[in-house]
Amino acid sequence: MTMNQADLGLNLSTKRTRKREFLEEMQTVVPWAELVSLIAPYAPEGKKGRPPFAVESMLRVHFMQQWFTLSDPAMEEALHDVPLFREFANLSWDSRLPDESTILRFRHLLERHKLAEQILGTVNDLLQAKGLLLKAGTVVDATLIAAPSSTKNATGERDPEMHQTKKGNQWYFGMKAHIGVDADSGLVHTVRCTAANVNDVVEGNSLLHGNETIVFADAGYQGADKRPNAQADTTWQVAMKPGKRRALDKNTPLGEVTDQIEKLKASVRAKVEHPFRVIKRQFGHIKVRYRGLKKNTAQLITLFALSNLWMVRRKLRVLDGQIRPKHALAS
Numbered sequence: 175m176t177m178n179q180a181d182l183g184l185n186l187s188t189k190r191t192r193k194r195e196f197l198e199e200m201q202t203v204v205p206w207a208e209l210v211s212l213i214a215p216y217a218p219e220g221k222k223g224r225p226p227f228a229v230e231s232m233l234r235v236h237f238m239q240q241w242f243t244l245s246d247p248a249m250e251e252a253l254h255d256v257p258l259f260r261e262f263a264n265l266s267w268d269s270r271l272p273d274e275s276t277i278l279r280f281r282h283l284l285e286r287h288k289l290a291e292q293i294l295g296t297v298n299d300l301l302q303a304k305g306l307l308l309k310a311g312t313v314v315d316a317t318l319i320a321a322p323s324s325t326k327n328a329t330g331e332r333d334p335e336m337h338q339t340k341k342g343n344q345w346y347f348g349m350k351a352h353i354g355v356d357a358d359s360g361l362v363h364t365v366r367c368t369a370a371n372v373n374d375v376v377e378g379n380s381l382l383h384g385n386e387t388i389v390f391a392d393a394g395y396q397g398a399d400k401r402p403n404a405q406a407d408t409t410w411q412v413a414m415k416p417g418k419r420r421a422l423d424k425n426t427p428l429g430e431v432t433d434q435i436e437k438l439k440a441s442v443r444a445k446v447e448h449p450f451r452v453i454k455r456q457f458g459h460i461k462v463r464y465r466g467l468k469k470n471t472a473q474l475i476t477l478f479a480l481s482n483l484w485m486v487r488r489k490l491r492v493l494d495g496q497i498r499p500k501h502a503l504a505s
Contacts (some may be wrong), residue, residue: 179319188312196241197262203483203490204237205300206230212296216287228271232280234263235272240477243458246274246281287469290475297479298363306486311357311388314381314395315446317454319470321348321462335467337369346370348462351474353449354381357390360445361485362478367471379403390442411439452481463477 212228217229238259239249246439252259265271272280276340284290321336338347350372351407354364364381382389382405392413399410413419414436423429424429453459459477462470483490491497 185343188491191258193242194258195328197258198236199242199491200483201262201482202494202496203487204480205296206233208296208300209233209293210244212292213284213289216283216289224270227276231263231265231274232272235277236280236284236476237480238262238475239277240459240480241457243464246277249277250274267420274299281472286473288472290472290479294362294365294479294482297482298361301359301361301486304490306489307356307361307363308358309356309383309385311390311442312363312382312386313357313360313390313443313446314354314378315350315392315443315450316350316352316377316394317368317450319349319351319462319474320344320346320460320465322494323347333462333465335369336462337371337467339370349467349470351450352377352381353446354383355446355449357386357388357442357445358498359486360448361482362449365471365478367467367474369467373374375401379405382408390439391473392443411442413439415442429468439476448485449478449481453477456484461477 210233213233214229218226234397235249235253238244239246239251242252243383244252250271250273252425253263253265257267260267260271275496292297298307302309306439318341321333323338325330325331332347336348338345340346348370350368350370352366352368352374353362355362363383366377366380368377372393374392375396375398378389378391378395380403384405386408388409388411389398390411395410395412396415398404398412399408414432419436422433424433453474457477457480459474464470488497492499
């Protein structure tokens with residue numbers, strides 16, 4: 175039986191920390207049973223040696239790594255140092271804890287079987303069943319994720335799968351996360367990752383789920399509707415190039431109407447910024463953690479799945495009867 179501080183009378187803190195409140199909220203909205211059922215068929219059976227840790231415990235540890243930007247060694251230490259983390263992972267204070275190798279092997283298990291994509295799909299199926307993901311329209315965009323540009327490492331070279339690109343007057347080295355989000359809710363339904371030098375418009379059509387009738391995008395996606403992989407019967411609402419918009423004569427009826435249309439399109443496009451803000455500001459993911467696109471892509475897909483749950487956490491709790499509707503307005 176798992177024991178926590180409260181069971182032992184050791185929980186002397188009277189303050190409800192933000193970290194505890196965060197974990198309590200995520201505890202209630204993550205579909206643990208569905209995700210465990212997804213991963214369990216691939217987990218080791220442990221017929222020899224010590225019994226493996228429960229899949230749910232390892233999944234909770236993996237998610238805490240994403241939420242608190244912890245490396246494998248840092249996560250191992252946190253489990254020893256922070257009783258709250260052990261409690262969340264359903265690990266007893268007097269039992270063995272996962273070491274960094276165990277944590278790494280679980281992450282490799284998810285990567286090897288491409289389970290991050292299935293985690294995002296499972297989360298979105300849940301949100302769609304609850305009426306929170308409509309998929310009538312899509313907003314597409316991309317963000318840069320920085321990678322170490324230093325060559326002071328074991329190989330003496332930068333990550334060959336990362337590249338540099340220029341944005342404005344500044345150069346960046348790293349990768350790009352391209353996402354397609356629901357135009358109504360702002361929830362992420364598709365994630366693609368590339369090197370930073372790949373043009374946004376190249377990935378534009380791969381970010382669509384196929385059932386939308388309209389797509390919103392910024393000026394970097396000019397010409398997306400004319401590319402070979404463009405979907406028929408899908409209307410692209412792409413922003414004007416900044417220079418062309420500045421040249422509008424707003425004193426004329428046509429110029430004024432055109433400017434108003436651009437403002438309306440921009441208000442819809444703004445929803446794509448919410449998931450980026452969550453993974454960068456709330457979860458602290460501003461730099462790649464691993465070498466290579468494959469590992470970083472798996473991490474980003476997981477982060478966007480968790481960001482979806484975070485963005486609608488209060489609405490989910492209202493639907494489950496945990497809080498009153500008035501408390502869900504901040505979601």
